[in-house]
Amino acid sequence: MRDVYDLGDTLMIVSSDRISAFDYILPSGIPGKGELLTSMSRFWFDAIDSGEIGGRLSESGSPLAHHLISTDVPEVVANVVDPTPLQGRIMVTRKAEVVPFECVVRGYLEGSGWRAYQQSGEICGVRLPEGLRQCEQLESPIFTPSTKAEEGHDENVPFDVMVADLGNETAEQLRQMSLTIYEDAAKLASRQGVLIADTKFEFGWCDGRLILIDEVLTPDSSRFWAADEYKPGQAQRSFDKQFVREWLHASDWDRDSVPPPLPKEIVEKTTERYREGAKRLRGEW
Template sequence: MTQSPLLESSLPGILCRRGKVRDVYDLGDTLLLVSSDRISAYDWVMPNGVPDKGRVLTEMSNFWFALLADSQLGIANHLLETDVTKMDLPAGIDIEPLAGRTILVRKTQVVPVECVVRGYLSGSGWQEYQESQTVCGVELPPGLVESDQLPEPIFTPATKAEQGDHDENITFQQMCNIVGQELSEELREKSIDIYQRGAEHARSVGIILADTKFEFGQQDGKLILIDEAMTPDSSRFWPADQYEPGSGQPSYDKQFVRDWLTQSGWDKNSEPPELPEEVVAKTRAKYVEAFELITGATFAW
């Protein structure tokens, strides 16, 4: 049964930092991440959320974390506990709204660069290509069209935005200037390896993973995957059976929200309007569909 959206969690007495989607609680040596049902578009958080969206993001990430850790890649991640009943939460807290959307994670020294991998030409990459035939300084062949598959996946880093701002694409050399050459090369290699593993699995279930972004942290000198992994919020998922280069593609994400906002006449500079129930329902269905295809499990909420 679909529940009301969780727009904001509350754990009294614990320091909390709220992002666009996640509420991050500092527990000292660890962090508690709660994925809300907030949904953002055009750098604005919508006044109403999408029920269960946070659970989709959390459980899909947990699926990828497990798959990547068990694969030949052996990618370590920040997860410590995914069962909310086993977390040391304040007494009297109603854990039901937190179930399925809350994880206990290691604290790490966060690498201050978004690690973006693109296998297809879309979004800001397509915009830049039309101007310079490059994406984040990576030269690409002439004559590509929107949504074309690239000859090979490319690594296109971005700086982490402050809340409410766009991430800014940077070149690999600029990344090296920020975090150093050796670490940048390791991040590029790991990111492309993870993307290729994710894209292989996604394609096997009829989904194209067009691009995605990762975040990494360092603990005891080792890189570990943090935040989320290959979700509809951090990736472009396209239905493979509808793929046709030359224009934008249908996708498993906020497409219904963006389309409705564009048609609503909203100026994108003032408080956004409330989303209609139909748009919310269709968006939830797309997130759940992506989850079920990727994981092979039935969404139980």
């Protein structure tokens, strides 16, 4: 969860320790989460700047365009408030007109995709082969967009809905950008023994072109697994907030009321999972 401040020509996005699930902000935070997510986003943006991710998308050879300018506390902010609590938690970014869809890419069958497949054999209109198991790797990653609801829950929709709303050219560009970023990131992560099961990207219009915005490939926007533990046909140990989702699923919360506080044990284990995933990606595990 992030707080956004308008600095005039730019935005300052502050990552808090709050955590959300099923479109609710939970009453319990995850200590250090904001700093960890900011550092992970910076890790991926650096890979984009180097051309390791998304380089195939640029005909000119220049890096994929994104919104991040700096992760340093701006002087204009440091002059009026104590910058210490903000250090390691902020991104100064370009402004953009947000595309009203989340661009979800799935490389493995889990979560809402697994539930949809069990019911209909497809996800967001994408027909999948019969007999796939939970968490099984798909033959090729698939693009399954969802709406960005201002109120209520986001909704998974077929690609045709995105085309109807944005036009074929823009929708196709978003699909190709999302698939390419995912594929490149998955290769980078696999070298560190990490599988990216699925993720979601957000894009916006800036100076007449689509740029990547928001956090990127963090435990709050992606599902990470350890390659050496991967066993299709069952749920995997995740380095993301799936651990929290599973606890909420098992609780008696009805998902239409204020969520319950997380037990101390769940908070501590979630913190451990986040940190382990980050260390594995950086080759520190």
